Amino acid sequence: MFEIIAFYTFSILVIGMFGIVVFSENVLYAMSALAGGMILISGFYFLLGADFLGVVQIIVYTGAVMALYAFGMMFFDSARDIKENIKFKKIIYTLSILSAIFVIFILMAPIYSTRVEALYPTIHGVGNVQMIGLILFTKYLIPFEVAAIMLLAAMIAGIVLVKVKIEETPSNIEVARGEK
């Protein structure tokens, strides 16, 4: 019972939040809604017994990603409303809904047709974090390391991209703009 209530509550909230993200004209609202949505999503993870994932979700998204966005937003000074001219609305919605339906269909198709054998079954009595740790450092060790390197590279890239330009004098920026 609790589960049902929690699911529907979270669902409505998440959809509402993301709706704001997608339809709001104010970046600040959108970003705040996104942050909220992220946290609410972690609720699903907890519901699903994926404790580790829920924690990571909160830390990474709300902690790191949203902080980055916030900084970015400040940089762009786009707290004001954004005017976007949007064409072909009907096409957009049709396409979105169609693709969503198809994706779900595809996702469900193998599940309902054939039984899927669990590769790494959850073992009763062993905590979720423990299990994840076990698998991550055995089977997925190399992807894990690669992911780490990727994050490192992304970090360096972010620093390099932004930093060099900051050192430029305003006149240089003007020139660069003029070139365009």
Place this chain on the structure above:
Amino acid sequence: MEHILSLIVFFPLVAVFFGFIVSKESAKTFGVTVALVEFLLSIVLWIGFDKSNAGFQFVEYVPLISQFGVSYYLGVDGISLFLVILSTFMTLVSLISLNIKKDIKNLVITILFLEMTLVGVFLSLDMILFYIFWELSLIPMLYIIGAWGSGQRIYAAIKFFLYTFAGSALMLVGILYLGYQYYIATGTWSFSIPDWYLLVLPFSTQLWLFGAFFLAFAVKVPMFPFHTWLPYAHGQAPTVGSILLAAVMLKMGTYAFIRFSLPLFPDASVYFLYPVAIIAIIMVIYASMVAYAQEDMKQVIAYSSISHMGIIVLGTFAMNAEGITGAIFLMLSHGIVSGALFMLVGVIYDRRHTKMISEFGGLATIMPRYAAIFGVVMMAAVGLPLTVGFVGEFLSLLGFYRVNWFMTLLAGTGIILGAVYMLVLFKRAFFGKLVKAENKALKDLDKREFTALIPLVALVVVLGVYPKPILNTIDISVKKMIVLMEKKAVLPDTRELLLRVNSVGGTK
């Protein structure tokens, strides 16, 4: 003599690499020398050829991708022998006649590369190898038209390339499917033609495969209504390109009919006999008419090629030894004659830089030797007895008469209409008074042109008077092929027709 076929195929290719080192001034000499050696090699092949053996000779077999049965497989028989010699000979002659100055080195290299692909097409016994050579031959011709042509050369070159390329795309599918069929039937993959000859296919499969191969060959021949690339290609190509295109490249299509369509799909060939014959007749009559209406000398000859190719196709589909042997001989003779005619038009084009018939008139007065040679070659084109043109035409029509007399009559109008456009061309260009001032200072043939033309004229006469050694060699292989067709036929109708057209006597 063991590896003579490989030698013949790859000698020009090796020469091409050396050709890059050769200096610009000696490029032509280099080309002529290589072509001469190549020609002599093909003559050696003829001398070593066992005339009483109908099968493939000098066979070379090296498996390349053995799990899929793709191999390097060469061989020669009576059907392909003379086409190889024709290719090497016409390359030699066209190189001798060459007088283009622009990028001569690249041109010579391109021609030698083309020679390799042409010889390769005629000698390949593996279908994949054949297909590779078949498609490779487009590239040098594309360059020759596109780089050394005149007027709308790019348009013509691209049209030529895309047209023929699109045609053969379907053939590739056919080849793969046939290979798969072979795999199903025997459990092993093979693309070698002698293996395929043993494969008996059900009738419906034959129909589809025949269609797939037909399109590729029909574009190459070129058969009506796939012929429109030819006038453009000839119109814009330099003389050397036209010679090789008309003399050898068109023969690839009809050769392929004889080599593949007939023995691989005997029932389908017989089934499609009448449609193909109707197309051939349309080619003969229609192309003759269009040739008559042309204003450009070269176009007249281009369309006359289509007309003659119609008779070759007709002879091929006569399904008897007379007709097919005649068709092969007509390929040779048309190669010689059309090559000579294009060369002759090139002679006048070099002097006046125009090919319009109306620009000339009365040339016989100022260039008597030129007129005489043109006259001899023209008579061969018209199919006068004792010239090379007659033998093939006579045999082809004779062969087809057994299939259907009325169609032969219609196709026979080709000899009338052929005379019409050729004689009218000759009259307008050579007879009458010499009026145009530009024409009054024209020089008669020079040494270079003579050396290129005399062998052709000599062949026109010699082969017209004594075609027997060639005919015999062709005939023996053709007869073997017909026996094979008869054995492979799955429908009783096919066998009946083959028996009927290959026997003499009885009432209709």
Place this chain on the structure above:
Amino acid sequence: MEKYLYVALFAPVVGSLFSLLFTAKKKNVITALVTSALLLLSFVSSLTLMFAVHDGLTLHVKLMDWISAGNLNIPFGFMVDNVSVIMMVTVTLVSSVVNIYSMGYMMHDKGYNRFFTYISAFVFAMLVLVMSDNFVGLFIGWEGVGLCSYLLIGFWYEKDTASWAGNEAFIMNRVADLGMLMGLFLIYWQFGTFDYETIFAHAGSMNVSVVATIGLLLFIGAMGKSAQFPFHTWLADAMEGPTPVSALIHAATMVTAGVYLVIRASDLFSLIPEVGHIIATLGAFVAVFAASMALVHRDLKKIIAYSTLSQLGYMFVAAGLGAYWIALFHLMTHAFFKSLLFLGAGNIMHAMDDELDIKKMGGLFKVMPYTAILMAVASFALCGVYPFAGFFSKDKILEAAFNGSNFYIWFALFIGAGMTAFYSFRLIMLVFFGDKVYKKLGFHPHETYPFVLWSLLPLGILSTIAGFFEKPFEAFVTRVLSKYEFSLSHSTEVELIFLTSAFVILVIVATIYKYYKGGFSKQIETMPLYILLKNQYYIPKLYEVAIFKPYYVLSRFAWKQIDVRIIDFSVDLIAKVFYKSGQESRKMQSGNLSDMLRWMIVGTVVLLALAIFYRPMM
């Protein structure tokens, strides 16, 4: 004896090749002398062969194989028998005379050497035609003489009409040759060979309708070469060539090849009298039809050309009725007197600076008496006046027509004989007698070189006396050809001969009298019949309007409309569709990220839809 055969056959070709070496050079009498000598040599060999054949020899040689494919084998085989040897002698004799004559006639022509090359080549081709022992060999000669005829008609190639006439002759012959080729094909597929002997031996056991088809098809070929209706127009136009050529090719030898073909294949034709009847009817028709056109023509050579046509009609009547030896006999005598007539005309042209209009001549007897006498002899022979050669051969044809109870044919020939008499002596009178019109026009005619006249003498003599060889000739050729039995009583025969001769002589006398009195009034030229005849029944015009022009228009249409507008257009259309679709789809690549995203989603949706809904048929 084989060496005589080879000499007779190859001497002309040697001469031709020899003078070929000089064609591009200046005029050289050596070419004429050498070719004449070689032609005479050929003549002598032929004559020797004739005597040998008379003694019972039949030569049969096989030079080498020519074409062999499948079951087919065609050798270069030659045969000398009673029929072919007659042709050989006639051809070589006339050609020798013409060659010698041409030394004078072509004296000042710049194509002197070329001319003799062609003439000798022609003789070679003609000999191949008559000596071959198979149909394809005959066809080689057939086309060979056609080629030489084309070259010689268009000899003065700078004249547009000449080269046009050459083309017309060649192409029209080609049309007929197609029929002959079809006949050859049918022969091969029925008999499996082209060899005369085998074919004739087996013809009897063949289905009659097949043999009839073969006969008809071969006859179509013969019609072309012998310029029978409807292929007759080329012969009159062929008079554009030099006159010796007209004498040799278009009167004495080549045009009779069609008759020779029917005679040669007499074993076939005698099996099919119905076809023979068609041949005879057509021949009778042409005999009158051509003679009628000769009545009004003013062109010296064309009159003789139409007369040739008419005489060819006579020969076909004889051949069609099965009187093969008579046809051959008339062929031979006709060769003598018709070439004589033409060569005489050549003398006149030479004297009159190539003027051909007989109304511009007159009274030339005083200037060139020897030519006049020779032409008169030839005319008498042509009309069939006793004792000239034509009397014997021509009357026999009329008799044969009467004998077979083909009275309408006989009547046509009878009328034709009258017409012949009229136009022959109209020509003689207008050219040699009457007012000297040429003087007003400023011509200075003169008799030709004596050696030329001497060269004509043998023909003159033969035209006069050849008729007396009728009996030995019959005996000679009927050893090969079937005999023709006359069932008429002797008295009817005599009556017929008397009737025809009387008629002919009457017409001759009347003509001479009429023209002596000044000829017909100008008024006659406005009569519709006259105009119709003058325009050759409008047949050349009809060909021009109904065949040549529509063909050209149709060809232009085929090129400009069908080839360029339809076929090439549809090919280019395919290319354009690809090109346009490329151009259009370029717009998708607007560079705008939202657009790209949108397309990406479209693609995803399509792929997903395919993945869900598409079920491969496996």
Place this chain on the structure above:
Amino acid sequence: MITLTHYLTLTGILFSLGIVGVLRRKNLLMLFFSTEILLNAVNIGFAAVSKYYGDLSGQIFSFFIIAIAASEVAVGLGLLVLWYKRSGTIDLDSLQMMKG
């Protein structure tokens, strides 16, 4: 009882919301937000499947996806800053250099 279908439906709704965002947003920053939604939608799906089939692979994948999202944001924002300095705008319509 909440079944897998519920979760997948939720995933679908969120995913289509994300796509709507991707399609209609012209502001690049907003576009990034939308991509985050897409990723999260999928993550929920993976976690749900993982739970209902007792297989941890789904969670692992979600984990990696989060890592990728993080790096994407870092690099993407860096590029965005760069572009903003060049052109003074982060509007999508200003990015037209790839026009074919």
